[in-house]
Amino acid sequence: ETGVTQTPRHLVMGMTNKKSLKCEQHLGHNAMYWYKQSAKKPLELMFVYNFKEQTENNSVPSRFSPECPNSSHLFLHLHTLQPEDSALYLCASSQGLAGVQAKNIQYFGAGTRLSVL
Amino acid sequence: GENVEQHPSTLSVQEGDSAVIKCTYSDSASNYFPWYKQELGKRPQLIIDIRSNVGEKKDQRIAVTLNKTAKHFSLHITETQPEDSAVYFCAGFYSGGGADGLTFGKGTHLIIQP
Numbered sequence: 293e294t295g296v297t298q299t300p301r302h303l304v305m306g307m308t309n310k311k312s313l314k315c316e317q318h319l320g321h322n323a324m325y326w327y328k329q330s331a332k333k334p335l336e337l338m339f340v341y342n343f344k345e346q347t348e349n350n351s352v353p354s355r356f357s358p359e360c361p362n363s364s365h366l367f368l369h370l371h372t373l374q375p376e377d378s379a380l381y382l383c384a385s386s387q388g389l390a391g392v393q394a395k396n397i398q399y400f401g402a403g404t405r406l407s408v409l
Numbered sequence: 410g411e412n413v414e415q416h417p418s419t420l421s422v423q424e425g426d427s428a429v430i431k432c433t434y435s436d437s438a439s440n441y442f443p444w445y446k447q448e449l450g451k452r453p454q455l456i457i458d459i460r461s462n463v464g465e466k467k468d469q470r471i472a473v474t475l476n477k478t479a480k481h482f483s484l485h486i487t488e489t490q491p492e493d494s495a496v497y498f499c500a501g502f503y504s505g506g507g508a509d510g511l512t513f514g515k516g517t518h519l520i521i522q523p
Contacts, residue, residue, distance in 0.1 A: 334515050
């Protein structure tokens with residue numbers, strides 16, 4: 293375990309459903325990230341939060357809505373998804389923004405495997 | 410922004426031989442380059458990283474080299490072992506213009522043949 297927990301591990305939803313993915317980190321980190329992993333784009337950055345503020349929205353469709361209520365929790369709210377959104381969604385966290393300082397290594401959660409029918 | 414290209418997509422080597430994975434990046438402002446290893450069904454884990462003020466870094470059987478002029482960096486694994494079989498991702502960190510974050514390559518599936 294890396295200290296980054298994602299729930300649920302698996303999720304199947306219809307295109308009209310609304311669901312949320314949850315990420316929680318117990319590492320005292322200040323930065324959190326959402327990535328999408330699929331066969332087409334193996335590790336694609338979606339959102340970055342630093343001290344609860346969103347610093348990066350990597351041209352993600354509005355049907356994905358992130359929420360970061362505090363530095364330990366990160367949500368990804370899903371609505372009216374498309375079948376091509378089926379993928380593994382990975383959460384990660386780091387002490388500070390990854391790359392800015394040597395200590396800011398990203399630790400990944402185990403991911404949520406999402407299937408959109 | 411940053412664009413990271415990774416080659417090859419699949420690499421098969423005999424156990425005990427060396428493996429080299431190469432990445433190029435587009436933005437000369439990028440200053441941090443980590444490598445992640447992802448075993449089947451598991452999460453990516455950092456194995457080594459390098460900063461732009463260093464040309465080479467080594468950790469036991471793993472080494473990374475960086476050529477800032479050519480904007481490419483490589484992962485070298487020596488004396489490969491079966492447990493080295495995994496997908497390896499390189500990444501570049503870009504900071505600027507309000508966009509901060511890691512951009513990953515598409516991954517290399519490393520297969521160690523017994």
